[in-house]
Amino acid sequence: MNEREWIRRLRTRAAGADHLVLGIGDDCAVLRPPAGTELLVTTDLFIEGTHFRRRSAPPRALGWRALARALSDVAAMGGTPLAYFVSIAVPEWAWGPWLKDFYKGMAESGSRTGAVLAGGDTTRARTLTADLIVLGHAPAGRALRRDGAKTGDAIYVSGELGVEAPGKRIRFEPRLALGRYLLENRLASACMDVSDGLAMDLSRLCEESGVAAALASPLPLAQGVAVERALTHGEDYELLFTVPSRQRVPATFNGVPLTRVGTIVAGKAGRVTLDAKPLAARGWDPFKV
Amino acid sequence: MNEREWIRRLRTRAAGADHLVLGIGDDCAVLRPPAGTELLVTTDLFIEGTHFRRRSAPPRALGWRALARALSDVAAMGGTPLAYFVSIAVPEWAWGPWLKDFYKGMAESGSRTGAVLAGGDTTRARTLTADLIVLGHAPAGRALRRDGAKTGDAIYVSGELGVEAPGKRIRFEPRLALGRYLLENRLASACMDVSDGLAMDLSRLCEESGVAAALASPLPLAQGVAVERALTHGEDYELLFTVPSRQRVPATFNGVPLTRVGTIVAGKAGRVTLDAKPLAARGWDPFKV
Numbered sequence: 001m002n003e004r005e006w007i008r009r010l011r012t013r014a015a016g017a018d019h020l021v022l023g024i025g026d027d028c029a030v031l032r033p034p035a036g037t038e039l040l041v042t043t044d045l046f047i048e049g050t051h052f053r054r055r056s057a058p059p060r061a062l063g064w065r066a067l068a069r070a071l072s073d074v075a076a077m078g079g080t081p082l083a084y085f086v087s088i089a090v091p092e093w094a095w096g097p098w099l100k101d102f103y104k105g106m107a108e109s110g111s112r113t114g115a116v117l118a119g120g121d122t123t124r125a126r127t128l129t130a131d132l133i134v135l136g137h138a139p140a141g142r143a144l145r146r147d148g149a150k151t152g153d154a155i156y157v158s159g160e161l162g163v164e165a166p167g168k169r170i171r172f173e174p175r176l177a178l179g180r181y182l183l184e185n186r187l188a189s190a191c192m193d194v195s196d197g198l199a200m201d202l203s204r205l206c207e208e209s210g211v212a213a214a215l216a217s218p219l220p221l222a223q224g225v226a227v228e229r230a231l232t233h234g235e236d237y238e239l240l241f242t243v244p245s246r247q248r249v250p251a252t253f254n255g256v257p258l259t260r261v262g263t264i265v266a267g268k269a270g271r272v273t274l275d276a277k278p279l280a281a282r283g284w285d286p287f288k289v
Numbered sequence: 290m291n292e293r294e295w296i297r298r299l300r301t302r303a304a305g306a307d308h309l310v311l312g313i314g315d316d317c318a319v320l321r322p323p324a325g326t327e328l329l330v331t332t333d334l335f336i337e338g339t340h341f342r343r344r345s346a347p348p349r350a351l352g353w354r355a356l357a358r359a360l361s362d363v364a365a366m367g368g369t370p371l372a373y374f375v376s377i378a379v380p381e382w383a384w385g386p387w388l389k390d391f392y393k394g395m396a397e398s399g400s401r402t403g404a405v406l407a408g409g410d411t412t413r414a415r416t417l418t419a420d421l422i423v424l425g426h427a428p429a430g431r432a433l434r435r436d437g438a439k440t441g442d443a444i445y446v447s448g449e450l451g452v453e454a455p456g457k458r459i460r461f462e463p464r465l466a467l468g469r470y471l472l473e474n475r476l477a478s479a480c481m482d483v484s485d486g487l488a489m490d491l492s493r494l495c496e497e498s499g500v501a502a503a504l505a506s507p508l509p510l511a512q513g514v515a516v517e518r519a520l521t522h523g524e525d526y527e528l529l530f531t532v533p534s535r536q537r538v539p540a541t542f543n544g545v546p547l548t549r550v551g552t553i554v555a556g557k558a559g560r561v562t563l564d565a566k567p568l569a570a571r572g573w574d575p576f577k578v
Binding site for chain 2: 025
């Protein structure tokens with residue numbers, strides 16, 4: 001199989017999607033996002049040894065996860081996925097069935113959300129390195145941002161924290177429906193996904209909003225997970241959002257618990273406390289030195 | 290420097306750009322493309338050892354080139370760049386001044402074309418791997434595609450072929466103005482950039498269009514370059530386009546020669562001849578086995 005044949009295989013997947021004028025096979029893909037929307041763009045690296053281990057899961061599950069991580073960013077903005085692009089550097093061992101299954105996993109993860117494969121780049125390398133680019137849309141001016149939290153807002157998180165700790169949950173559902181629900185009902189003043197641990201991600205949200213946060217126990221911990229682990233554990237892919245105090249938030253959405261975990265308070269931008277004790281903004285930071 | 294500080298530095302670059310509602314620092318970037326346009330998307334990997342060698346050029350020149358390669362894809366569609374995203378896996382040796390200069394080079398290359406840095410992803414890895422994503426726009430329904438060439442169309446190429454052969458021309462100008470000129474004047478029936486060698490790229494254009502091509506000597510070769518090299522040499526980043534026979538093409542555009550190199554003919558889709566001799570569709574193919 002050479003590059004041409006590989007691309008020919010991929011092209012058959014993208015045929016007939018809404019909003020995709022021209023997919024794989026030209027210099028650029030051409031998209032026509034729905035009228036009245038703004039475009040959302042996110043890119044997520046997925047690298048062997050850094051973000052996954054080859055033997056940790058079958059390629060289909062890893063492909064699902066690679067795309068779901070990027071879809072989670074669109075969920076965090078309250079957006080709807082439109083298309084995805086895959087730039088991938090492929091080592092010898094992955095060329096063939098492994099790669100086909102990896103793409104199958106991405107296609108499965110994408111097709112549940114309306115995202116179609118619309119392009120990318122492929123080359124060889126020693127380490128499997130994939131970059132997942134997702135384009136989505138949200139009503140103009142309405143995307144959920146990190147910078148809207150106000151003093152007095154309630155802080156919520158979806159699902160359970162630290163859930164991957166014992167047994168790896170490779171395939172996860174990005175919280176797209178929840179993000180859209182928050183946007184459509186104007187419930188959230190700020191929102192992001194928890195990908196680097198609650199402590200660090202909440203600190204980031206507060207920094208963007210120029211506020212501080214007071215968390216209060218108990219946090220919605222996954223079974224058997226210690227608080228410390230849940231606070232600093234990356235890759236939860238739950239939504240963290242703030243809600244003006246006049247708003248009511250249901251206890252669950254589509255069966256997923258929505259738990260109040262604290263309150264936005266005045267204070268040094270980015271400062272986070274748990275039961276009045278300061279938390280270090282620790283978590284997954286590939287550049288921490 | 291940790292990831293937060295690094296991102297803080299990058300953010301200052303993107304401030305105040307047209308069409309960029311929200312840049313670096315949230316889960317997604319938010320863009321508002323101009324009304325009446327379609328969106329163009331391209332991704333290009335730039336990997337140490339595959340696409341460049343660390344010591345072959347200063348990081349600023351390499352950064353320029355990394356982005357210019359992706360901008361060339363937008364040029365090939367007749368588009369106007371809007372924003373770019375950089376996903377980058379950084380080894381130890383590159384962290385610090387090298388990386389800053391690499392981003393400086395991209396910013397220089399981007400700012401000449403209106404493209405601003407709007408997001409991306411950063412992590413560590415053993416091999417420097419960058420994925421350059423460029424978003425652009427073109428008037429709806431008017432983007433220059435590969436699939437419009439018709440029997441009887443003249444085949445043109447801009448500039449000179451094989452120009453990098455002796456001394457590497459690292460910084461090059463993507464042919465954005467030429468692409469827009471072709472689009473605005475409805476001159477081209479099909480267009481692409483020459484990135485994998487004229488023989489292979491013309492074969493691809495013909496395959497998409499369901500036609501064949503007859504090239505005729507002399508080709509516009511760079512000084513001292515053999516025909517064989519010019520045909521199969523990757524990374525020319527000139528535009529290859531076809532023109533209906535009723536149209537007139539100027540001899541130069543902005544000082545860049547536009548040379549007629551052949552004619553679109555009926556025949557097996559993708560077949561290319563030079564002076565009536567069949568050419569193998571050879572060139573840069575990372576997956577050729």
